[in-house]
Amino acid sequence: MTEQGILGALQTRPAECDRHGEYESVMLNLDGQRWTGCPDCSAETIEQHQAERDACQADELRRMRGQAMFEASGVPRRMQGATLKGYVSDSDEQAAAHRQVCEYAKGLTEHLETGDGLVLMGNMGTGKTHLAVGLIRYVTRTLAVQAQYVTAPALFSRVRASYSGNGETEAQILDELVAAPLLVIDEIGVGKGSDNELNLTYSLLGQRYDACRPTVIITNLMSDDLRSWLGERVVDRLRETSPVVLFNWESYRGRS
Numbered sequence: 001m002t003e004q005g006i007l008g009a010l011q012t013r014p015a016e017c018d019r020h021g022e023y024e025s026v027m028l029n030l031d032g033q034r035w036t037g038c039p040d041c042s043a044e045t046i047e048q049h050q051a052e053r054d055a056c057q058a059d060e061l062r063r064m065r066g067q068a069m070f071e072a073s074g075v076p077r078r079m080q081g082a083t084l085k086g087y088v089s090d091s092d093e094q095a096a097a098h099r100q101v102c103e104y105a106k107g108l109t110e111h112l113e114t115g116d117g118l119v120l121m122g123n124m125g126t127g128k129t130h131l132a133v134g135l136i137r138y139v140t141r142t143l144a145v146q147a148q149y150v151t152a153p154a155l156f157s158r159v160r161a162s163y164s165g166n167g168e169t170e171a172q173i174l175d176e177l178v179a180a181p182l183l184v185i186d187e188i189g190v191g192k193g194s195d196n197e198l199n200l201t202y203s204l205l206g207q208r209y210d211a212c213r214p215t216v217i218i219t220n221l222m223s224d225d226l227r228s229w230l231g232e233r234v235v236d237r238l239r240e241t242s243p244v245v246l247f248n249w250e251s252y253r254g255r256s
């Protein structure tokens with residue numbers, strides 16, 4: 001069947017578009033009668049819709065990539081819901097800690113240049129990990145920058161496991177963590193800290209320092225104890241690059 005056959009004899013008339021000038025309008029007899037509009041205008045509308053669809057798709061891709069980055073960061077599943085916004089502060093100290101971490105997050109692009117980090121210091125259960133996870137979430141999902149979360153004990157046992165020839169080496173593990181644009185090391189100072197663990201920590205922080213890569217350290221130890229755990233040389237270097245955020249209040253896990 002020809003087009004002519006479906007539509008009947010084509011009826012046309014000259015028409016003019018304000019923007020594109022003269023065109024020939026065609027009477028359509030499909031779903032009631034109507035005259036076609038300017039073909040250039042139609043083409044533009046189609047293009048615009050396509051552009052909007054592309055933009056939506058790009059947004060969706062960005063969102064998925066950010067989420068994949070967040071999930072690959074090593075944040076334990078149980079903690080993944082933590083956000084910067086969701087941190088509830090009900091004292092001035094808590095609000096100050098919250099603000100410091102949020103400001104750090106906002107300045108991340110600069111910290112990626114300078115290598116400046118943070119030390120989140122204070123009692124257990126005061127929300128240090130919550131804010132650090134919120135930071136990672138923001139950095140990966142909103143800024144599309146990779147970040148890595150690790151606890152010191154998990155790192156040490158991974159390195160110990162590598163000594164028995166499980167396919168990775170201490171150097172590979174270190175390289176991976178040195179390469180992370182932002183690294184969060186939680187639970188620094190848990191346990192006594194063997195010479196080997198301290199050397200590893202020193203080496204990791206030193207290499208990141210040399211590469212100007214920011215590191216966020218989370219610890220339950222207060223300054224003097226951290227100094228004796230990590231050693232003078234590490235703490236001096238940290239002091240140079242990483243301001244301390246104090247979490248100096250009672251645990252809110254224990255509160256009713």
Ligand SMILES: [Zn+2]
Binds near residue numbers: 018019020021040042
């Ligand atoms: Zn037109």
